[in-house]
Every structure is written in C-alpha cells, then in structure tokens.
Amino acid sequence: MSLPQGREDPRARPRPTRPRAAAVRDSPGDALAAALATAGTDRIVYDLTGIAHQYDALLAELPGTRVRFALKACPVDDVLRSLAVRGAGFDAASPAEITQALHAGAEPGRIHYGNTVKSDHDIAEAHRLGVRTFATDSVEDVTAIARHAPGARVFCRLATSGQGALWGLNRKFGCTPDDAVLVLRTARAAGLVPAGLSVHVGSQQMTGEAWQEAFDTLAGTLTALAGRGIVPDHVNLGGGLPALGYRDRHGNPLDPPLDKIFTVIREGTDRLRGLASTPLALVMEPGRHLVADHGAVRAHVLRLTRRRQPDGEDAHWLYLSCGKFNGLYEMDQVTHRLVFPTHHAEAGRVRAVVAGPTCDSDDAYGGGRHPVSVPRSVASGDPVWILSAGAYATSYTTQGFNGIRPLPCVCLPGTVPDAPEERH
Numbered sequence: 001m002s003l004p005q006g007r008e009d010p011r012a013r014p015r016p017t018r019p020r021a022a023a024v025r026d027s028p029g030d031a032l033a034a035a036l037a038t039a040g041t042d043r044i045v046y047d048l049t050g051i052a053h054q055y056d057a058l059l060a061e062l063p064g065t066r067v068r069f070a071l072k073a074c075p076v077d078d079v080l081r082s083l084a085v086r087g088a089g090f091d092a093a094s095p096a097e098i099t100q101a102l103h104a105g106a107e108p109g110r111i112h113y114g115n116t117v118k119s120d121h122d123i124a125e126a127h128r129l130g131v132r133t134f135a136t137d138s139v140e141d142v143t144a145i146a147r148h149a150p151g152a153r154v155f156c157r158l159a160t161s162g163q164g165a166l167w168g169l170n171r172k173f174g175c176t177p178d179d180a181v182l183v184l185r186t187a188r189a190a191g192l193v194p195a196g197l198s199v200h201v202g203s204q205q206m207t208g209e210a211w212q213e214a215f216d217t218l219a220g221t222l223t224a225l226a227g228r229g230i231v232p233d234h235v236n237l238g239g240g241l242p243a244l245g246y247r248d249r250h251g252n253p254l255d256p257p258l259d260k261i262f263t264v265i266r267e268g269t270d271r272l273r274g275l276a277s278t279p280l281a282l283v284m285e286p287g288r289h290l291v292a293d294h295g296a297v298r299a300h301v302l303r304l305t306r307r308r309q310p311d312g313e314d315a316h317w318l319y320l321s322c323g324k325f326n327g328l329y330e331m332d333q334v335t336h337r338l339v340f341p342t343h344h345a346e347a348g349r350v351r352a353v354v355a356g357p358t359c360d361s362d363d364a365y366g367g368g369r370h371p372v373s374v375p376r377s378v379a380s381g382d383p384v385w386i387l388s389a390g391a392y393a394t395s396y397t398t399q400g401f402n403g404i405r406p407l408p409c410v411c412l413p414g415t416v417p418d419a420p421e422e423r424h
C-alpha cells in the first residue's frame with residue numbers, strides 16, 4: 001500500500017496549527033500509514049501524536065477552554081493518559097468511566113459527571129470517587145444529587161434541537177430555559193452550588209447556526225438566572241465538534257465548516273462574558289473531534305459479490321471483516337474512506353455496497369442502500385484500511401456477535417511534543 005503522493009503532512013507544520021480538512025480526509029498520516037501497512041492482522045490503531053496535536057490545535061482555537069474529553073468516544077487507557085498528561089480533564093458518564101479517568105491520571109477536580117441520567121447509587125459512587133461536579137436537567141435528579149453528593153456543584157443542561165447534526169441527541173437530554181432556572185434554584189435551596197449551564201448541539205454538528213442558537217439560549221438563560229440572583233461560573237458547550245475525515249452515505253466528503261464554528265464559539269463566548277458580572281469559564285466536552293481522524297482500522301476483504309436485488313437490478317456488495325458490530329457502529333450515517341493495496345489501482349472500479357461480516361442486514365453502509373466506489377479486482381483476504389474510524393469504535397463494539405471478537409487496539413506512542421502552557 002502507499003499513500004497518495006504530494007499530500008501535506010499536517011504534523012510537519014509548527015504545532016498547534018490545525019490540519020486542513022483535505023489532508024485529514026485523504027491521508028491517514030505517516031505514523032498511522034506505517035502501522036497499517038505492517039499490520040498482518042485486523043486491528044484498530046490510534047496515533048497518540050495526532051490526538052495530542054488535535055488537542056493542542058483546539059486550545060489554540062479556543063484559548064483558555066477547559067477541555068473535558070468525552071471519554072465514551074475512546075475509552076482506551078493510552079489515549080486517556082496522553083490527554084491527561086497534556087492537562088485535559090474528562091467528561092465521564094458513569095462511575096466506571098470516572099474510575100478509568102482516575103486511573104489515566106486525571107485529578108478528580110478535572111472530571112465531571114456529565115450524564116444527566118444516573119441512579120442514586122451512581123451519584124453516591126461518583127461522590128465517593130471524589131467527583132464534585134455533576135450535570136443535571138431535572139428537579140428529580142438535582143434533588144438526588146443534593147442527597148447523595150451534598151454540597152456538589154451542578155450545571156444544568158439546556159435542550160437543543162439537534163438540527164444540523166448527524167446525531168441530534170435531542171429530547172432525551174436537556175430542559176427548557178424556564179426549567180433550568182427552576183432546577184438551579186432547587187439546587188441552591190438544597191445546598192448545592194448552581195455552577196453552570198451546558199448544551200450539546202448534537203454530535204458531528206455540521207452547521208455554525210446550531211452553535212449560534214445554543215448561544216442565544218444560553219444568553220437568555222444566564223439573564224433569567226441573574227434575575228434570580230444566580231450567577232454561574234461556567235458554561236459548558238458539550239461535544240458536537242466535528243471530525244474532518246468522514247464521508248456522507250454516497251462517499252462524498254462531509255466538509256464541516258470548522259473555521260466558522262470556531263468563530264461562532266469565540267464570538268458567542270465573548271457575548272456571554274459580556275453579560276456576566278463575574279468571570280465565566282468555558283468548558284467543552286469534545287469526543288469525536290479529538291480522536292476520529294487519528295484512529296484507523298486495518299481490516300480485510302471477505303468477498304466482492306454481484307447479485308440480483310429484489311428490484312431486479314444487479315448490485316455489487318463488498319463484505320469486509322469489520323462492520324457495524326465490531327468497530328464501525330456509525331456506518332448507517334457516515335462512510336469511511338477505504339484504502340486498498342495499490343496494485344488494485346490498475347483495475348477498474350465498481351460501485352458496491354460496503355457491509356460488515358455479520359448476519360445482520362443493518363451491518364452495511366447507509367443501511368445497504370448507498371454504494372461507494374471500490375476496486376473491481378479486490379480479492380478475499382486483501383487488506384483494507386478504514387480511515388477516520390477512531391471515534392466510538394471501541395466503545396460501540398459487541399463482545400462477540402456472530403463470534404467476532406472486538407478488534408485488538410494498538411496505540412502508537414510516536415513523539416508527543418511538550419504540552420502547551422495552558423492547563424485547566
């Protein structure tokens with residue numbers, strides 16, 4: 001295998017400049033490419049240097065932000081350790097995730113319980129583990145936090161529409177601005193610290209407008225809270241920052257407007273700070289943005305077939321050893337760039353539906369309806385690299401559906417440059 005020639009290596013430029021979308025999209029980067037090329041068997045590979053650069057680049061775009069990596073996106077110890085060393089904290093969704101974040105070296109003060117869904121036992125366990133900051137979105141939950149984590153800090157999650165995101169995350173989480181005021185007043189009355197507000201604009205958010213709307217909601221709620229004498233010390237913008245390397249269901253690059261998104265976030269943060277009478281910290285909980293483009297899967301071809309479909313049309317199907325249930329859980333919404341051995345470049349291409357190895361019909365790109373271009377000559381056993389596959393791959397994997405085990409995980413230490421000055 002070889003990389004496309006003439007591509008810019010994002011890591012050759014001074015840190016922490018953000019790599020351009022096209023570079024991320026078209027090339028796995030040297031370290032990942034070398035590891036994939038020498039892999040004789042299937043695996044998922046993470047480039048820790050790439051993840052570190054991504055973290056630094058985010059801080060360069062949004063200086064002073066307290067990054068709390070949403071560890072659900074990549075609960076791999078080496079990845080967590082490499083982020084903790086650089087000063088990142090963690091957004092944990094359960095006591096088990098809190099424990100993992102602590103083992104990775106994070107101080108409890110840099111871990112928050114970011115899940116609004118939790119039992120009394122979960123709250124008490126998190127408190128026992130040293131966590132003192134909790135997300136909430138209901139009077140019931142905040143009352144339970146007051147009982148099982150007395151004196152804790154709480155931030156209230158505001159609902160968003162989820163529009164513009166590939167995964168909206170709406171309805172299940174968040175409350176209205178009016179309810180947020182009620183929830184934080186209840187918190188204060190119960191001896192908790194009404195410390196913040198949060199939003200999540202939906203995962204892989206593709207528009208700047210969604211962030212703009214979130215800032216409008218945050219501004220209105222901060223003003224309403226001020227009227228009740230509640231002055232939060234932070235806003236938490238959640239996750240939603242996009243990965244750059246995904247393709248849509250038809251195999252076309254998604255091209256999220258990341259520059260615009262950062263501009264909206266900078267301007268929105270300034271606006272909120274202008275409203276606040278005391279310093280207002282900015283927290284973010286990126287998940288896929290930090291890891292998606294720095295993880296890739298080495299899989300192999302099971303078979304390229306051609307079969308008549310029920311509609312009478314002939315269709316090619318390319319079955320791979322990796323699919324929805326062992327690493328590519330999000331293949332219903334996005335497609336990943338596939339890189340095949342270079343000798344296939346000579347052969348022609350066909351459009352084929354790409355599918356995983358299991359006996360489940362959901363285990364296919366775009367629900368089995370959207371073919372993408374693949375080499376006509378691929379044969380059973382050929383290696384294939386699946387790019388931008390680092391987010392939610394290890395967490396959304398079954399433990400052996402159809403007897404297929406989770407992919408082994410390899411982290412490339414690489415040369416991780418010094419951590420940036422700013423640590424929050």
Ligand SMILES: Cc1ncc(COP(=O)(O)O)c(C=O)c1O
Nearest residue numbers: 070203204239240285286287288
């Ligand atoms: C509370 C919370 N924060 C952050 C994230 C990370 O989102 P993303 O991967 O879109 O950055 C999630 C994802 O589900 C979440 O639920």
